[in-house]
Amino acid sequence: MTVAQQLEDVRAQELEWTPTEIAELCESVSRAPSVHNSRPWTLTLHRRTAVLRENPAALMDHDPQGRDQRISCGAALMNLVLAVRDLGWRAHVEFGATSGLVSAVVSAGEPAEPSPREQRWARSIPQRHSHREPFSRRPVPELLREKIRDAAAGPRCGGRWVGSAAEAVEVARMLSRSAHAFHADTGYTRELTGWATPEGRKLQRASGDLRGLAAVGLTALTTHLPDEHVLARLLREESVLLVGTRGDRAVDHVHAGQAVERAWLEATSAGLSVSMMTQPLHMREVRTALAESLGTSLIPQAIMRFGYPAEG
Ligand SMILES: Cc1cc2nc3c(=O)[nH]c(=O)nc-3n(C[C@H](O)[C@H](O)[C@H](O)COP(=O)(O)O)c2cc1C
Numbered sequence: 001m002t003v004a005q006q007l008e009d010v011r012a013q014e015l016e017w018t019p020t021e022i023a024e025l026c027e028s029v030s031r032a033p034s035v036h037n038s039r040p041w042t043l044t045l046h047r048r049t050a051v052l053r054e055n056p057a058a059l060m061d062h063d064p065q066g067r068d069q070r071i072s073c074g075a076a077l078m079n080l081v082l083a084v085r086d087l088g089w090r091a092h093v094e095f096g097a098t099s100g101l102v103s104a105v106v107s108a109g110e111p112a113e114p115s116p117r118e119q120r121w122a123r124s125i126p127q128r129h130s131h132r133e134p135f136s137r138r139p140v141p142e143l144l145r146e147k148i149r150d151a152a153a154g155p156r157c158g159g160r161w162v163g164s165a166a167e168a169v170e171v172a173r174m175l176s177r178s179a180h181a182f183h184a185d186t187g188y189t190r191e192l193t194g195w196a197t198p199e200g201r202k203l204q205r206a207s208g209d210l211r212g213l214a215a216v217g218l219t220a221l222t223t224h225l226p227d228e229h230v231l232a233r234l235l236r237e238e239s240v241l242l243v244g245t246r247g248d249r250a251v252d253h254v255h256a257g258q259a260v261e262r263a264w265l266e267a268t269s270a271g272l273s274v275s276m277m278t279q280p281l282h283m284r285e286v287r288t289a290l291a292e293s294l295g296t297s298l299i300p301q302a303i304m305r306f307g308y309p310a311e312g
Contacts (some may be wrong), residue, residue: 003231004249005165005172006159011040014050014123015047015048015049016046016047017045017048019248021087021171022041022045024086024087024166025043025050025080025083025084025085025087026043026045027078027083027101027126028080028082028083028122028125029041029043029052029076029080029083030047030081030142031079031125031126031128031259032072032076032078032304033071033072033073033075033128033130033260033264033276034072034075034076034194035057035063035068035071035278036057036203037070037073037203038057038069038072039057039072039076040054040055040056040057040069040072040073041053041055041072041073041076042055043076043080044073048089048107048108049105049106049107049108050084050106051076051103051105051106052073052076052080052103052104052106053098053101053103054066054069054073054075054101054102054103054188055101056101056206057069058197061278063282066250066280067253067281067282067301068278068282069253070102070154070250070253070254070257071253071257071278071302072101072255072257073102073104073257074077074253074254074255074256074257074258074259074260074261075106075257075258075260075261075264076257076261076263077093077203077257078257078258078262078265079125079261080104080106080223081093081106081223082114082118082121082122082125082265083122083125084106084108085112085114085122085186086113086114086118086119086254087108088112088113088114089108089109089110089111089112090108090109090110090112091107091108091109091112092106092107092109093105093106094107095122095251095254097250100222100250102250102251102253102254103290104254105210106139120191120265120269121151121262121265121266121291123269124265124268124269127268128264128265128268128274129157130138130275130276131274131275131309132206132210132218132275133211133214133273133309133310134208134212134310135213135238135273135305135307135308135309135310136307136308136309136310136311137237138307138308139239139274140239140307140308144267144270144272145161145239145270145306146237147266147270148241148266148267148306149161149241149263150266151259151262151263151265151266152241152243152259152260152262153259153264154255154258154259155244155255155264156245156247156251156252156255156261157241157243157244157246157255157256157258157259157298157301158244158298159218159241159242159243159244159259159263160241160242160244160254160296160298161239161240161241161242162235162240162241162242162294164178165176165185165232165236166294167235167294168232168235169228169232169235170289170293171231171232171235171240171290171294172228172229172231172232172235173228173238173294174280174286174289174290174293175231175280176216176225176228176231176288177277178216178282178283178286179215179225179280180216180224180225180278181214181217181219181280181283182219183220183221183223183225186221189279190224202241203218205224206218207219207220207222208220208222208223208224210223210224211224212226212230213231213232213234213235213238213240213277213305214277214305216231216277216280217275217276217277217279217280217303218277219279223250224261238305238306238307239306239307240303240304240305240306241263241303241304241306242289242290242294242296242298242299242300242303243256243259243260243301243302243303243304244256244296244298244299244300245298245299245301247299248299250300252301253301256302260276260302260304264276264304265303267306271308272306272307272308273306273307273308274304274306275304275305275310276302276303276304276305276306277302277303277304277305278301278302278303280303281300281301281302286300287299287300
């Protein structure tokens with residue numbers, strides 16, 4: 001081998017991800033939240049770039065338009081970017097689409113220290129999980145609510161807290177209406193029950209025991225639905241954030257997923273528990289009515305609930 005070839009080999013190696021970097025990138029992406037835990041993406045790593053591609057999960061009854069699939073990809077992309085930053089690289093993101101499926105190429109640029117906030121979010125990735133149980137009655141402090149809303153804010157997307165008692169009543173009415181529709185939807189329940197992964201079956205079993213707001217976010221035939229008054233009370237007691245986007249194209253759904261994950265990691269880093277739901281928002285009329293009653297121009301993409309875990 002000539003000296004020039006040897007030099008080229010060394011340079012090529014310098015341009016590759018190291019095994020430790022590969023482990024962190026793969027682990028961070030696999031820990032992202034996803035619809036029915038389907039992880040509807042593929043990740044390819046090559047020459048200090050990471051390519052995340054939407055990989056259809058085929059949830060025909062639950063997600064016929066692929067909205068949740070793309071929101072899931074956005075959450076995975078957020079974790080990927082945070083992992084690249086945590087490894088000490090600047091992260092350049094380029095969005096694309098092939099045959100109607102979105103993709104994002106993340107390239108590690110020059111070395112750059114992550115900010116304290118990025119470090120905090122990256123460290124919270126392994127701790128983040130869905131908490132569908134009730135919360136304690138301790139309210140989330142206003143300053144923390146501001147930080148969570150700031151975290152959700154991004155390009156053409158943002159968050160809006162459900163605030164007043166009147167808003168809570170309106171939102172409860174819509175959530176109750178959509179939950180009753182899903183309660184009667186045998187196709188949706190069949191999809192959950194017969195779904196090919198143990199996670200899907202676990203979620204279907206869990207849906208029977210859910211109470212409160214979580215029950216209207218994962219409704220199947222066996223779910224016990226709370227009445228509207230209980231929902232309205234919970235909407236006031238728990239901190240409930242609507243995450244929305246300015247547009248409703250495929251890339252907007254990816255941005256929504258990024259926003260959801262940032263808000264979730266911010267909350268996790270402060271010791272809060274979180275769960276999210278999109279099921280009610282699959283009904284167009286619920287999306288429209290929700291935006292109207294909250295007086296927001298954001299297109300609703302996800303509803304997140306935040307609180308301190310109940311003790312014992
Ligand atoms: C796009 C999207 C939609 C989701 N929709 C719901 C939902 O409607 N109800 C619910 O209880 N959880 C929902 N989840 C949460 C997932 O079920 C959860 O992230 C997944 O099962 C993995 O569990 P983990 O969050 O504990 O890691 C959703 C997550 C994503 C990313």
